[in-house]
Amino acid sequence: MKTLSLTILVALLSAACSHVAPYERGKLAHPSMTSELQGAGEGHVYAVHEGATGGGSVAESGCGCN
Amino acid sequence: MLAAAGLAVGLASSLFARPAYGADDEGKKDEPSADAEKKPADEKNSDEKGNGKKRLEDATRKRASVETAGYIDTNNVAVLTPSVSASVENVTAGASLKGSYLVDVVSAASPDIVSTASRRWQEVRQAGSLGGAYKPHEFGVNAAASFSNEPDYLSYGGGGGISQDFDEKNWTLTLGFGYSKDTIGRHGTPLSVFSREVNRESIQGGAAWVVNPSTLASAALDLVFENGDQSKPYRYIPMFAPSVAAQAPLGASIDWVTANRQPERPLEQLPLSRRRAALSIRLAHRFDGSTLKLDERAYYDSWGLFASTSDVRWIFDVTRRFNIGPHARFHVQNAVSFWQRAYAEATAPRWNLPEFRTGDREMGPLWTATGGLGMALFVGGASEPSTWAVRLQVDGMYTSFLDDLYVTQRSGTITTLVLEAEL
Numbered sequence: 001m002k003t004l005s006l007t008i009l010v011a012l013l014s015a016a017c018s019h020v021a022p023y024e025r026g027k028l029a030h031p032s033m034t035s036e037l038q039g040a041g042e043g044h045v046y047a048v049h050e051g052a053t054g055g056g057s058v059a060e061s062g063c064g065c066n
Numbered sequence: 067m068l069a070a071a072g073l074a075v076g077l078a079s080s081l082f083a084r085p086a087y088g089a090d091d092e093g094k095k096d097e098p099s100a101d102a103e104k105k106p107a108d109e110k111n112s113d114e115k116g117n118g119k120k121r122l123e124d125a126t127r128k129r130a131s132v133e134t135a136g137y138i139d140t141n142n143v144a145v146l147t148p149s150v151s152a153s154v155e156n157v158t159a160g161a162s163l164k165g166s167y168l169v170d171v172v173s174a175a176s177p178d179i180v181s182t183a184s185r186r187w188q189e190v191r192q193a194g195s196l197g198g199a200y201k202p203h204e205f206g207v208n209a210a211a212s213f214s215n216e217p218d219y220l221s222y223g224g225g226g227g228i229s230q231d232f233d234e235k236n237w238t239l240t241l242g243f244g245y246s247k248d249t250i251g252r253h254g255t256p257l258s259v260f261s262r263e264v265n266r267e268s269i270q271g272g273a274a275w276v277v278n279p280s281t282l283a284s285a286a287l288d289l290v291f292e293n294g295d296q297s298k299p300y301r302y303i304p305m306f307a308p309s310v311a312a313q314a315p316l317g318a319s320i321d322w323v324t325a326n327r328q329p330e331r332p333l334e335q336l337p338l339s340r341r342r343a344a345l346s347i348r349l350a351h352r353f354d355g356s357t358l359k360l361d362e363r364a365y366y367d368s369w370g371l372f373a374s375t376s377d378v379r380w381i382f383d384v385t386r387r388f389n390i391g392p393h394a395r396f397h398v399q400n401a402v403s404f405w406q407r408a409y410a411e412a413t414a415p416r417w418n419l420p421e422f423r424t425g426d427r428e429m430g431p432l433w434t435a436t437g438g439l440g441m442a443l444f445v446g447g448a449s450e451p452s453t454w455a456v457r458l459q460v461d462g463m464y465t466s467f468l469d470d471l472y473v474t475q476r477s478g479t480i481t482t483l484v485l486e487a488e489l
Contacts, residue, residue: 019236024279031452032357032381032389033282033350037440039482040168041135041147042459049465050397051428052344052365052373053290 125158131486139463139478143174160202167194170216189253191216204231208242218251218300227270235276240286242270252299264294282350290342301334303423304471305411314408317467317474328411334424337404341368356382356391370403371429379440387444387451393461395436402429407469431468436461438480446488453488 027033038046047053130152137145149168155161170191197210206229214221227242248264251257272286304327306314315322342365349360361377374397381391404422407430412418438461446453458481465476 018278019233020276020279022234025276027280027352028276028282030352030357032383033352037359037379037381037459039133039135039459039484040149040151040166041133041137041145041170042461042480042482044147044170045135045137045145045480046395046397049428049434049463050373050375051371051399051402051432052363052367052375052397053342 125156127155127157128489129153129155129486130489131484133482133484135480135482137478137480139476141174141473141476143172143478145173146171160206161198161200163196163198165194165196168192187253189216189218191219201229204235205229212246218253218255220249220251220257222247223266225268237276238274240270240272240274242268244268244270248294250296250299260299262295262297262299264292264296266293267291277349280352284346284348286346288342288344288346290340290344292340292342293338295336295338296340297334297336297424298426299333301425302331303334303409303425304328305330305332305419306408308410308412311406311408311410314471316407316469318408318471320472323471330411330419332419332423334426335422336424337369337422339368343367356380365399369429371399371401373397373399381440381442388442390439390441393436393438393440393459395461396434397436398433399431401431401469405430405469407471425471427467427470427473430470432465433468434463434465436463438462450488455484455486457484457486458482459484 131150133147133149133151135145135147135149137143137147147168147170149166151164151166153162153164155163170193171188172191173188191214193212193214195210195212197208199206199208201207207226208229209224209226211222211224213223223244223246225242225244227240229238229240231238244267246266248266249257250262250264252260268288268290270286270288272284274282274284277283304323306327310326314326344363344365346361346363348362349358351358357380359377359379359381361375363373363375365371365373365375375395376397377393377395379391379393381389383389402424404420405424406420409420409423411420438459440457440459442455442457444451444453444455446455460482461480463476463478463480465478467474467476
C-alpha cells in the first residue's frame, strides 16, 4: 500500500510542471477519462463498510447495514 | 423514472438555453471543447453541415441516468438502491444544474441484531440532492443542497465552493465548505419524543492538474468536524467480567456471549465530537485503447482510526461501442482507540462501565478486498455512440474482521446497472 502511494506521488510530482496546450488534450477528453465510474449505490456501500470517509457536504445518514 | 428525469431536464434546460457563439464567447471559439475533441474530424464536418444551425442556437447539454444497485452479503444484509439523476449544462455560458434522487431499501438480520432478540427488519431511506455551478471563465462558484430521510434518521445539508483555473486550465484549485445537520431517532419512536442532533462542518481544498497530454491528476484534502452524540440508540453492548473479557474468543458465537456476559447490557456510547481528515489522490491515464484510473485515500480521525483505501479501474476499448475492464479495491484500517472485542465492567458493589463503548464492526480493525468487472455498451448514434450508454458493474467483496465478536468475515456482491442518456 505504501509502495503504491509513493509510486503515484513520485509520478505526479516528477511530471507536474509540464505545460500542455489545449489542442494537445484530445486524449484527456475521452469519456472514460472524465466520467465518474462509481455509482451512487456502490458508493454508499463503500461508505457504510469502510470506517473512513472523504467527508464533504453531501448528507450522510444512518447506514442501516449493521 | 427515466420519464421523470427527462421532464426535469426539459424544464431545467429552458433556463439554460443560450446562443452558443455570442459576443461574450469570442475567446472560446478556438478552444476545442471536450465534445469536439472526442469526435473524428469527418464526423464533425458532417455534423456541422447537417446540424450546424441547431448547434449554433443551443449549446445546452442535457443528461439523465437511471441506476439500480443491489447488494447482498453473508450476514443476511440485502440492499436495493434505485436512483435517478439529471443534469443540464450550457458549455459556453459555463452554467450547470444537477439533481439526483435515490431510495435505499435495506433488509437485514445481522448477528449482533439477532443477539438482542430482534427479528429481521426492513427499512427505506430516501436521499436527494440539487446543485448548481457557474464558471463563465477561469473563476467559478458552485452550491449544493441535499437531504436524507429514513424512519429513525434525518439529515439536511448544504455547501458551496469556488474554483480558479490557471495556466490555460493546466491547473485548477478548489475550495469548498459544507454543513449538515443530522437528527438521530429511534425506530418506532417519534423524533419529537426522542432525538439527538449531530452537526457536521466540512472544508475541502483541492488541486487538479494536467500532467501530460495523456494524464490527469488531482489531490484533495477533506477536513470534517462532527459534534453531537452519534451513538446508535438501538445498539446494546454485551459486558463481561474482566477475567471473562480477556478470554473472549475471536468471533465468539451468540451462544457463547449469552452464556458468559453480565446481565447488564448498556447502550453504545461514542465520544461527542469527531475530527476527520482524508487526503485523496487520483490519477487517470489514457493509453492507446484503454484508460487506467488510480485512487488512493489516506484517512485519520480523532478517534484514532487510520485507514488506507486504494481503488484501481482499467477500461479497455474493445470496439467503439463496447468497453470492459477490471476493478480492484483494497481497504485496511485499525480500530478506534476505545475499541474492545469484549468490554469489561467492574462488578458489584461498584458498577463501572467503560466511558466509551461500541459494537460497530466498522470501527474495529478490518480489511476488505473488492474485485470485479465493469462494462459499457454505447448505443447512441453513429457520430457519438456514447450519448446513450448501458453500464454494468459486478463486484465481489470480502471483509476480514480482525478483533470482533460474532463474525470474523463477510462476503458480499454489488451489482450496478446504469442507463445513461444525453437528450
